[in-house]
Amino acid sequence: MAATAENTVKKVAVVGTGVIGSSWTTLFLAKGYKVIVSDPAPGAAEKLSTYIESEWPRIEQIGLAEGASPSNYEFVEDITQHLHDVDFVQENAPERPDFKTKLIANLDAHLPKHAVIASSSSGIPSSQFIGECQVDPSRVLIGHPFNPPHLIPLVEIVPHPGTSGAAVRQAVAFYEALGKSPVLLKKEAPGFLANRLQAALLAEAYSLVSRGIASPEDVDTAVTTGPGLRWALVGPYMTNVLGGGGGNDGFYHFVKHLGPAVRGWKEDMDANKFSFEQDETKRLQEQVTPWVETKEPERVRQEMGDALIELLQTKSTKSSLV
Structure with a gap:
């Protein structure tokens, strides 16, 4: 901008x-x-x-x-x-x-x-x-x-x-x-932009662990070593464009190809939404705590800050990245 x-x-x-x-x-x-x-x-x-x-x-x-x-x-x-x-x-x-x-x-x-x-x-x-x-x-x-x-x-x-x-x-x-x-933003919306996107991912991350489909550690690993790496560089729309072959029609081809499958996934997500009720949140916490106890949060925070600087410095040298 x-x-x-x-x-x-x-x-x-x-x-x-x-x-x-x-x-x-x-x-x-x-x-x-x-x-x-x-x-x-x-x-x-x-x-x-x-x-x-x-x-x-x-x-x-x-x-x-x-x-x-x-x-x-x-x-x-x-x-x-x-x-x-x-x-x-x-x-x-x-x-x-x-x-x-x-x-x-x-x-x-x-x-x-x-x-x-x-x-x-x-x-x-x-x-x-x-x-x-x-x-x-x-x-x-x-x-x-x-x-x-x-x-x-x-x-x-x-x-x-x-x-x-x-x-x-x-x-x-x-x-x-x-x-x-x-x-x-062109108009007001509760949660604005990035928090709404983040909330959608978090809600599904909570649901996957609560349903016993994945562990907290595996959810974090899936994000940080998969789509999170790409999104940090080009974001979801450009990722779709490139996934659809690039060019002016890349986005359309991507959505046309994966749209029906995504719609089915979304229906399952909606049917199994995390409720955010107190009991369900407590049960989720019980699954998160043992994993957190194996970590050093302050060290994670420090290393994350250092890595953020390195990432931003790298991105600043790439004119096509956002």
Whole structure:
């Protein structure tokens, strides 16, 4: 997606410093921005400092902007007193429409008129929490990242029906300046884009294990050593195009050839859907736990982060990959 506006952001505010907010803060600092940060949770300031310190060596591998510093932020108790010269807000509050409604209205009341408010909401459309904005609800939109934002490029921009074109263009320009890969949704949908795709895969992964068809380890292996490798490079549509022989008719040939079989598989999936009821979830957990106990999750997280950087660096040298 090409930017249709010049990035004019100089100062950023981050509201909420959980895992997502801390990661966003690390990225903004790495790109040379001055950041104002706030989170009322006990110990939030110390946790943020520890997070930035632990992730800074990794983000240095990706590259820092001139003058970037891990200390170029101010943690404040009342962020409303520090919004007068902020250009962009990244909100990372709990996934509760009532909470976000009050918070977004408060931000809207204290920000300069040009500032954009982007919510990291992972599935709640912004039309559900702009109802009390009195200044300019048209500057509010979704800017949903994938975790961790300082490493994974995707950010989903989801305007509500009243979001202005200027706010969308500024969000696109800002995220592109960060090195992100923004995708712009044409309309709101619960869960947006990537989480809906991910949810479809997860629901079937849960069903396969619950039904005794495969183990958790085999499901993970099937994804990471099979379709996941291809999807990380070209995505499902281009995979279908290539699978159908390539060319303008590749996609049609693929769907025509496999469509009837896929329809049958989908009917079986629908008939055996994972219910997400508490009892079924507990039974699934009992199958997952013994496998997890053989792993070192923190080591997995570290190695995954390192491998992500290597993958992104490789992809950056291939002009035909997304």
